[in-house]
Amino acid sequence: EQLVESGGGSVQAGGSLRLSCEGARFTSRIYCMAWFRQVPDQERQWVSSISSDGTSSYIDSVKGRFTISQDNATNTLYLQMHSLKPEDSAMYYCTTSTNAGNWCTTPGRVEHYLFNYWGQGTEVTVSS
Numbered sequence: 001e002q003l004v005e006s007g008g009g010s011v012q013a014g015g016s017l018r019l020s021c022e023g024a025r026f027t028s029r030i031y032c033m034a035w036f037r038q039v040p041d042q043e044r045q046w047v048s049s050i051s052s053d054g055t056s057s058y059i060d061s062v063k064g065r066f067t068i069s070q071d072n073a074t075n076t077l078y079l080q081m082h083s084l085k086p087e088d089s090a091m092y093y094c095t096t097s098t099n100a101g102n103w104c105t106t107p108g109r110v111e112h113y114l115f116n117y118w119g120q121g122t123e124v125t126v127s128s
Contacts, residue, residue: 001030001117003094008122015126016082021094021119024070024077026052032097032104033070035079036112037090037124044093046110048079057105062088084126091121 007019024033034049048068050056056068067080077094095115103109 001096003096003117003119005092005094005119005122008092008124010125010127011084013085013126013128015084016080017084017124018081019079019092019094019122019124021077021079023075023119024094024096025072025075026070029098030096031100032115033068033077034095034097034104034110034115035068035077036093036095037088038093038121039090044112045090046107046112047092049104049110050077051102051104055105057107057110059107081124084124086126086128089124089126091123093121094119 003021003023005021031052035047036044037047038044048058050068050070065083069078096117097115099114
């Protein structure tokens with residue numbers, strides 16, 4: 001499964017971006033989709049995930065600002081980001097998993113090793 005992210009860029013603090021991930025489709029094999037982000041010399045950080053039943057979850061620092069959604073008609077996963085902050089700057093990756101279970105939207109249980117497919121990343125830079 002090939003995933004291709006787009007939509008990253010440079011914005012000022014308070015701005016908005018919408019990230020897209022083409023190729024992300026819920027099937028009989030794909031149960032969970034997520035966005036992670038990573039800055040140099042740090043571990044990849046979970047940002048948000050959505051399960052095949054439509055349940056979504058977010059890391060506390062983005063709650064109320066980011067919205068994850070998925071459109072099976074276009075095979076696309078989205079991350080709408082508002083009120084961006086400099087600390088949101090990172091490479092953002094979309095990912096999908098064939099592992100079933102409620103771990104997908106349980107903060108603290110969403111680990112990168114549970115995901116099977118990854119995109120190449122799209123960079124987000126937020127200036128103050």
